[in-house]
Amino acid sequence: MSNNKKALKSGVWYTASNFLVKSIGFITTPIFTRLLTREDFGLYNNYISWLASITIIVTLNLDSTLISARFDFKDNFDEYILSILTLSSISTFIWIIIANVFPMYFSNLFGMSMMYINAMFIYLFFMPAITLFQVRERYYFEYKKTATTSILLSISIAVISVLLVINLDNKLFGRIIGSIIPTVILGVLLYIYFIRKGKRVKISYWKYALPICLPFIPHLLSLNILNSIDRVMITRWCGPEDNAIYSLAYTCGSMVTLLMTSMNSAFAPWLGEKLNGQEYIQIKSFAKTYIIEFSLLAIGIMFVAPEVLWILGGENYIEAKYVMAPIAMGCVCQFLYTMFVNVEQFEKKTVGMAVASVIAALVNYVLNTIFIPQLGYVAAAYTTLMGYLCLLFIHMFLVYRLKLSKVYDYKMITITIFVMMIITVGISFLYSYTITRYIVLGIYVMFIGFVILKNKNKLLSIIKRRV
Numbered sequence: 001m002s003n004n005k006k007a008l009k010s011g012v013w014y015t016a017s018n019f020l021v022k023s024i025g026f027i028t029t030p031i032f033t034r035l036l037t038r039e040d041f042g043l044y045n046n047y048i049s050w051l052a053s054i055t056i057i058v059t060l061n062l063d064s065t066l067i068s069a070r071f072d073f074k075d076n077f078d079e080y081i082l083s084i085l086t087l088s089s090i091s092t093f094i095w096i097i098i099a100n101v102f103p104m105y106f107s108n109l110f111g112m113s114m115m116y117i118n119a120m121f122i123y124l125f126f127m128p129a130i131t132l133f134q135v136r137e138r139y140y141f142e143y144k145k146t147a148t149t150s151i152l153l154s155i156s157i158a159v160i161s162v163l164l165v166i167n168l169d170n171k172l173f174g175r176i177i178g179s180i181i182p183t184v185i186l187g188v189l190l191y192i193y194f195i196r197k198g199k200r201v202k203i204s205y206w207k208y209a210l211p212i213c214l215p216f217i218p219h220l221l222s223l224n225i226l227n228s229i230d231r232v233m234i235t236r237w238c239g240p241e242d243n244a245i246y247s248l249a250y251t252c253g254s255m256v257t258l259l260m261t262s263m264n265s266a267f268a269p270w271l272g273e274k275l276n277g278q279e280y281i282q283i284k285s286f287a288k289t290y291i292i293e294f295s296l297l298a299i300g301i302m303f304v305a306p307e308v309l310w311i312l313g314g315e316n317y318i319e320a321k322y323v324m325a326p327i328a329m330g331c332v333c334q335f336l337y338t339m340f341v342n343v344e345q346f347e348k349k350t351v352g353m354a355v356a357s358v359i360a361a362l363v364n365y366v367l368n369t370i371f372i373p374q375l376g377y378v379a380a381a382y383t384t385l386m387g388y389l390c391l392l393f394i395h396m397f398l399v400y401r402l403k404l405s406k407v408y409d410y411k412m413i414t415i416t417i418f419v420m421m422i423i424t425v426g427i428s429f430l431y432s433y434t435i436t437r438y439i440v441l442g443i444y445v446m447f448i449g450f451v452i453l454k455n456k457n458k459l460l461s462i463i464k465r466r467v
Helices: 003-035 039-059 062-072 073-101 101-110 114-137 145-167 171-200 203-213 216-237 240-276 280-303 303-313 315-344 353-376 375-399 410-430 433-455 456-466
Strands: none
Touching: 003 145, 003 240, 003 303, 003 315, 039 073, 039 114, 039 171, 039 216, 039 240, 062 073, 062 203, 062 303, 062 315, 073 101, 073 114, 073 171, 073 203, 101 280, 114 145, 114 171, 203 216, 203 456, 216 240, 216 315, 216 375, 240 280, 240 303, 240 315, 240 375, 280 303, 280 315, 280 410, 280 433, 303 315, 315 353, 315 375, 353 375, 375 410, 410 433
């Protein structure tokens, strides 16, 4: 089988397994919202928010170096992986020592006891072995190993977590430790696997990896802060129960994010080929349809947000519906700025990406500081949306500076943002009038059906082109 066919098959399997893994987490959400108290659910999401942020700092984002190292050290690739895995473990061990030397500081900063902070570091000690294994196998197009590892780990975490939450008095501890136990077991096995494959650790590989991965940390950290700082600040100022409500709404919004990620995994390679051939007119034409498709799907999710929330959390979480529309609109902004990021990556102009992320994260933090204490968790959805809008406009400017604004229709994108903002406000207003919302939803569905029937030949040609 040729590398192109292997890459295509690997991509399909990876996308499918990613959907399945994410859906397992999504399906178990209604179980945990009913087994955990609202306070525990909020505290768990505070834990997850901190974990996402410190993962970047503690593990040093070393897996990002494999994309170049697989060519530079192709004859000693496993030796390289073992070396950077060791570096990641040393970094984690140092952070464990620092956290336990200053327990009061870290406990106050994270808003949780040292028991959970240490559990977090144990997770981070073993998780890089799994990540590096999956990335390694993906580069060799061993899609079955990658998919199997992801699915087995996700199922194990879901089953063990549910059993522990049901049987332990401290249900929050059960939820957290349930995700750590399978990770540690699999991490130990893969650590042994890399020791046998790599055999030795070379510091010269550390000197190679650090200059590559360290500059990306501010970019990734800023993006993560933009995604999760609101939940940390809600926990601090409004309490874990309000964070539980907001976090469930964010989980619903992740449906749009998952859709965005999957669509971009197909769009980005196509875009790269067209940019390489300077086929700008074709890109602009396709991008218009692409943006409209995604926006219509996001609007549909906004309309049914209260029903999705009721399924996932029940009546205790239904008030989260008032933050669903701005969260979904934030995902639309993510979708749009990712299109511009793809162009910047193709041009190898990544410094602006880090600057944009830092500015957007600062905007979000300042707005959160002003509005969350006054208006509560609902304000966080709108401040995060402002952060994503800021990020989008900066990336639009960066691509304009690259003299590649002809790739996308700036006027159409600006109009789309303006119209979607009006729709976001309108749908939020309709949440208080269920019957009216159903009528408008019915009209919307009929309109979409009419458009599909009228343009079915064009839509079929687009689908065939993607396949």
